[in-house]
Amino acid sequence: MTLSARRVKSAGMSIETEETTGALIARLAAARRGQRGALLPLLHDIQHELGRVDREAVAAVAAELNLSRAEVHGVVSFYHDFRDRPAGRHLVQYCRAESCQSRGGAAIEAALAERLAVAMGETRGDGQVTLEPVYCLGLCAIGPNALVDGAPVARIDGEAAIERIAATVAA
Amino acid sequence: MTRVYISRDMASVALGSDALAEAFERAGCTVVRTGSRGLFAIEPLVEVETAEGRIGYGPAGPEDVAAILAGSHPSRLGPIEALPFFARQQRFTFARCGIVDPLDLAACDWRGLRAARAMAPQAVIDAVKASGLRGRGGAGFPTAIKWQTVCDARADEKFIVCNADEGDSGTFADRMLMEGDPFCLIEGMAIAGQAVGADHGYIYIRSEYPFAVETMRRAIALAEPAIAPFTLEVRVGAGAYVCGEETALLDSIEGKRGQVRAKPPLPAIQGLFGKPTVINNVLSLAAIPFILSEGAEAYAAVGFGRSRGTMPVQIAGNVKHGGLFEVGFGITLGELVNEIGGGTATGRPVRAVQVGGPLGAYMPPSMFHLPFDYEAFAAAGGLIGHAGITVFDDSVDMAKMARFAMAFCAVESCGKCTPCRIGSTRGVETIDRIIAGGRGGEAVEAMPQMRNAKAQGRSVEQEIGLLRDLCDTMKYGSLCALGGFTPYPVLSALDHFPEDFGGASALTEAAE
Incomplete structure (x- = not known):
């Protein structure tokens, strides 16, 4: 079983300790015990902690919630948000929906992918950045838009805006 | 100390309102973070409180602070309400949005909820009926009829579910309301709970709206005493557009794949966890406080x-x-x-x-x-x-937009019904062939055992005929609006912009 280095607060002090994936998921599941329809919130918790929901996590969740692995896999694979391997150190989620397209989104997408040297939907070879499509961030009058490491960026309308994103993900 | 108002709506933040707010704080101002007024061309916007009321400046950046505080900046807009964009509006639902601090409990008087709680549940439903309110999520179904059905259903437990899975491109009203006036939605849901006899509600928000999730969660914690015994909970989606369909949304809250349910049973009879459930859009529920506080007639008058x-x-x-x-x-x-x-x-x-x-x-x-x-x-x-x-x-290029509609449906289809799951992919292929100018015969079709296959390919007109046929199947054969309405953008593009689909072109050479 994979070990994941985790910081756990204990007795008021912060100490570095090792927690297995199974133990982590057991702890997260315990916090959700009694909550109805807990699977989706639990999967969000796991992805937040581990950066992914992989096969091992699926098996642990199934055991915790008394579901079959097939059921859990079915849910995990249904939703676009869950990934089975971690994203790059930086995550750029670029909007592809109609409103952003109407403001030249497709051309900007191509330029952004070229500048970041990563194809849409992929993680760059050095693990520095992942470029993913999203369909609408609700910023539809000021597109094209993206979330860069969770922060909204609007009016990605040319080279200057692309360079700012490139600078963020280079860090 | 000068008081200034700056939005912390996700759109405003995307345009730089955080830096602007920091700059005003450094200049010694009291900064109140509000929702967005809703006109993005003037954002980042700052409103400065003066003896003559709030005076807006925008778009503004951190470098403009001194000139704005001196009142001499050229981006001075005057009172925001007086701008033509705002003067023409009738803000019933968004009355407080952009004006108040969204998490300032004192800005919310709960008049609608207090009025509802002084009335019999049936009287609340009658008021909603009299207002003529129809579902703002898209279908336009009368809200009061859903409520009446849930009210009349007998069950040990009922739910109010708010559909905040606003996945449609070009829409952001749900997001703005949740970020700018969350108490309005909370009040509407508490009124719905009072009307139908439900004690618990869920707000299902898409994961692409992290600001709305955060604001709603904090607002619910603050509003707890005001709405008790009614309780609320936020659930976060996971990137599936189809969960905006009400029955898929219910399955998603239950922790399942967000697949569409066949109706009947209606959610009003057997909804969340099999219990009678009111499921309404954010804007429907947020319209409720006005209807109860100002009266159904005032709402129906426009x-x-x-x-x-x-x-x-x-x-x-x-x-x-x-x-x-x-x-x-x-x-x-x-x-x-x-x-x-x-x-x-x-x-x-x-x-x-x-x-x-x-x-x-x-x-x-x-x-x-x-x-x-x-x-x-x-x-x-x-x-x-x-x-x-x-x-x-x-x-x-409308042919590209039609193709995108089919491709989006293919990506987002929940897979439960065939017209949507398979039809969308066949639709992309058909539109690709239209864009390519029809198709020639293929080797496999020319094989002797393919007795019923046409070996001579298809013209653009024939491909368009196929596409229309496919749209017809999707429209009438799909289980929900995803497969059922994807033909709207496709057929409207074909009907109104035929020149983008190649028009009349001859059979390709390869066909002969």
Whole structure:
């Protein structure tokens, strides 16, 4: 079983300790015990902690919630948000929906992918950045838009805006 | 100390309002973070409190602070309410949005909820009935009928579910309301709970709206005493567009794949966890406090035909003055796009607008006389949906947009019904062949055992015939609006912009 280095607060002090994936998921599941329809919130918790929901996590969740692995896999694979391997150190989620397209989104997408040297939907070879499509961030009058490491960026309308994103993900 | 108001709406933050707020704090001002007023061309916007009221400046950056505080900055807009974009609006639902601190409990008087709690549940439902409120999520189904059904259902437990899975491109009203006035939605849900006898509610918010999730969670914690014994909980989606369909949303809350359920049973009878459930859009529930506090007549007094009250219209895409424009039904599409929106941002002619998100029809300027009204749009082969208008200039390729509609459906289909799951992929392929100018015969079709296959390929006209046939199957054979409405953008693009689909072209050489 994979070990994941985790910081756990204990007795008021912060100490570095090792927690297995199974133990982590057991702890997260315990916090959700009694909550109805807990699977989706639990999967969000796991992805937040581990950066992914992989096969091992699926098996642990199934055991915790008394579901079959097939059921859990079915849910995990249904939703676009869950990934089975971690994203790059930086995550750029670029909007592809109609409103952003109407403001030249497709051309900007191509330029952004070229500048970041990563194809849409992929993680760059050095693990520095992942470029993913999203369909609408609700910023539809000021597109094209993206979330860069969770922060909204609007009016990605040319080279200057692309360079700012490139600078963020280079860090 | 000078008091200034700066939005912390996700759109405002994307345009730089955080840096602006920090700059004003450094200058010694008291900064109140509000929701967005809803006109993005003037953002980042700062409003300075003066003896003459709040004076707006925008767009403004951190470097403008001194000049703004001196009152001499050229971006001075005056009182925001007086700008033409705002003066023409009727803000019933968004009355507080952009004005108050969204988490300031003192700004919310709960008058609607107090009025509802002084009434019999049936009287609350009757008030909603009298207001003429129809589901703002897109279908336009009378809200009171859903409530009545749940009220009349006998069960040990009932639920109120708010559909905040606003996935349609060109729409952002739900997001703005949740970030700008979350108590309005909370109050509406508590009133719904009182009316139908439900103690618990869920707000299902898409994961693409992290600001709304955060604001709603904090607002619910603050509002707990005000709405007790009613309780609320936020659930976060996981990137599946189809969960905006109400039954898929219920399955998703239950922790399942967000697949559409066959109806009946209606959610009002057997909804969440098999219990009677009111499921309404954010804007429907957020309209409720006004109806209870100001009276159903005041709400129904504005509107057009059977579409009563106001609609928070979202003007988006390639448009000069994009934003949120709440107004009574009946305003024409042309007024919204040209007068209020100011035409395209690029300055080129408007070629098409898509109303109602990815499942809405593309309309050419020749349809701009249409009044914003459920029935008028339906009669013209379109839909209002969630009232998002996406504007395109003349550089748009409508065949590509039609292809995108099918491709989006293919990506987002829940897979439960065949017309949507398979039809969308076949639709992409068919449109690709139309764009390529038809198809030639293929080797496999020429094989002797393929006795019934046509060996000579298909012309563009034949491919278009196939596409129309496919759209017909999807429209009438799909389980929900995703597969059922994807034909709207495809067929409207074909009907109104045939020149983008190659028009009449001869059979390809390969066919002979």
